[in-house]
Amino acid sequence: MFYSFFASKKWALWAYLGLFLLLLFLYLQTSFNVALNSWYNDFYNTIQKPKINAIVLNFDEAKFKQDFKITPSLLRELHIDSKDYNQSFVYEKAKAKKIQEIQNENKQRLNIETTQNSSYIDKDIFRQIIQILEEQKDYKEQNLTQISQKIKDKNILKQNLSLDQINLLVQSVIKANEQAKNSFENANFINKFAIYYYQNLLKYFLHTPAILEKPFYDLQDFYSLIFVFLGIAIPYVIIATINIYFASIYAFKWREAMTFSYLKFWKNKDDNIEGSSQRIQEDAYNFSKIVESLGLAFIKALMTLIAFIPILWNLSDLTTKALFFNLDENSSFYFLKNMDGLLVYIALFISLGGLIASWFVGIKLPGLEYNNQKAEAAFRKELVYAEDNRKEYAKNETIIELFTGLKFNYKRLFLHYGYFNIWLILFEQVIVIIPFLIMAPSLFGGIITLGIVMQINNAFDQVRSSFSVFITNWTTITQLRSIYKRLKEFEINIEYKDLIQKLS
Template identity: 40%
Template sequence: MFQSFFPNPKLFFLSFALWSISCILAWYFFVQDFGASLSLGSLFGVHFPDALAEGADAAAQAAFQDAQKTAIDIWSYQYMILCYLLFVSFWVTYGGQKWAKWSVLGSALIVFVTWFHVQVSVMLNNWYGSFYDLIQKALSDPGKITLADFYGQMATVTLIVVVSITVSVLNLFFVSHYVFRWRTAMTEYYTANWERVRHIEGASQRIQEDTMRFASILKSLGVNFLNAIMTLIAFLPILWSLSGYVTTLPLIGEIPQALVFVAITWSIIGTILLAVAGIRLPGLEFKNQRVEAAYRKELVYGEDNEDRANPITLSELFLNVRKNYFRLYFNYLYFNVIRYGYLSIGQFIPFIVLGPSIVAGALTFGIMQRVINAFNQVENSFQYLINSWTTIVELLSIYKRLKAFEAVIKEQPLSEEEQRLINK
């Protein structure tokens, strides 16, 4: 599944994780401090500002902070590109694998686009804060904000949205090719060993359908996981700073960094609840694919052989399909009760948390929107398992089916259930 597409998969993914962590830690501990001397931003007119004179007024301090932030952002882009080039160049050069260019370069591009979308979310979060503050001024003091001011503020977000849409469309086009190349690599690997795996139950389906579903689902889960990690890195500091506006929680009272505390606690509660409620689903999904494959296989044999696919046999096989589906429906019933109940309550958690601060008038409308958006971003990141649980269940069932192929190819023992199906 991985070896056919990625160069030395275990080492590749481990090195990616370690390299990413090292680069992030290096940035926060010392690399960003070298921006003033190493950044190439000055070539494009972006300079690190000179230190403020003592006693500078508020306007000068605001201008300094804006210039400093822009310069650091430009320096961070350069640093990230350098980190990418070093990692990708090493694996493309020394990976020694047929699909290395697609797997390494493609994965790097997908990670970069994921990071880009997180940055767009940060920009939009800041924009919404300013926009809703403008609306509050317009509503509280009619005539103070002109129509030109209102539409002018909306126009500032146009470029961000247009670029984001363009990147998203092009990324979807690229990802489609990336997934198909991964499927091609797996197909070539399995078909080259067809004589050894053809006796596995549903072998044709596993090569024709499961390879595509595995690549597509794993890509989606991987991107969502990276997005969750990058969103945490981007929004957790924002939520941390915004927690200064919320010092008191209902029923609990004063607590430091209240917003971060609530986001983490609520996400942990949901993850535990859904893990317990959905613990049986992977096995049932796996068994469901088996009974469906057995039923489909008998029908295919019946097309060319009059002795196969008789009504009694088909009725028995379909009864197995029916029983397993009914078990799935029942398990998904209480799983979805907990899932949708948790998510429905969750959308009101930010308002419950902000209640005392709103009543006390400690927030502007714009700050409230920034808090809610940042809270939701952090909460959704911590809820990765909750949002992806049903997809993970499907992936696990496909993984088990393809793992049987690999066991035969590597001459490893099959599971008892696989062996029983082969003997039939």
């Protein structure tokens, strides 16, 4: 199975260079996922603090008149006696009420806008400060007041800001730069490219390697982050598409190597080996395809774990103390309060628990798949023989007997897959809410923001799904075990391994 492709000089280039390219594509996809995880934090924090540009709504009398209808609930709202009322009077009163509601809404939005405008700093100010700091290479050696004073002395800022205000802005810019630098330096080898790429996208669209802390974010910030998202998503889609296409070719090349390797030995055997055509034609292809897809899935899961475990580990600190805030020192679970990387352990525990449960729930599936394929092979063989000799083969009683066995196998298979799917779907649905349950105390306690919530949720899902790669692909693994069993049996029948050893 593996020898014909990976140990053959003829296929060495495809086997190893192709594998390298597939791994490279997986690395890039993982990197883009890491970049997207950082984007979640920035994007959701931005939409959590929108800069309101109030839209003043007008009363549309034509639409109001069209929709107007006198109902008991409307009369109660207007405090009008339902037994004695004038239609035009009700209309005018309802109209006045609607106008008042619209005016109140407009006033509320305008008040918010006015309040925000009083503390709003034009984004060009930030750009100017960033530019000035970039020009002054030695700004790190100066204190904050010196830098702010130099900026104020230049007298180039659009707004007339006090020294304290400039101090805060400079502090925000320096903090963003330091945050970006630390994020890159502390990243592991898989995340380096992702962080570098994401920071350069932010620089291009927002002129800073990390999102600046501001009281409010305007619509332009929102659109800039949408463009950042597209800068991540579009390359990801292109690479993922190339990867899928190339993986299909890779699997077919593997099948080709297996097919012609088996044919060479099978032709030298005089014995009538049952199901040999299926082994060479169907199982060889399915084996190469499934091994390739599962192998890449496992490697991708490993890369994802290497990339996201450090992220989730660091984010765990923000949730652990709030989650166990009320634990008493005498509690048996008090150690959890100071436990590092709690979310990683929870993801691992859930995945291992799910894997063990899946193993027991689906323990009969490989054997049933194997028996089913044997029944399918016998039925197909009878039909193939009947193509050349319909009188001797495919007799009614034979077909009924074979199909009855096939039907019995499928009924058992469907039944066992039925309860296995109940477990699998239930497991996948329940784990969706687990990270939110863990983060709720921190979110409502004001420790984390919406951006952190979404970032943790995404990182948790990445880690958990990577730990759960066996559960996710359990059905495919079951099929592979069945195919492997049949091919192994076929190799023994054609003395494949013995002849290979003699040749080598």
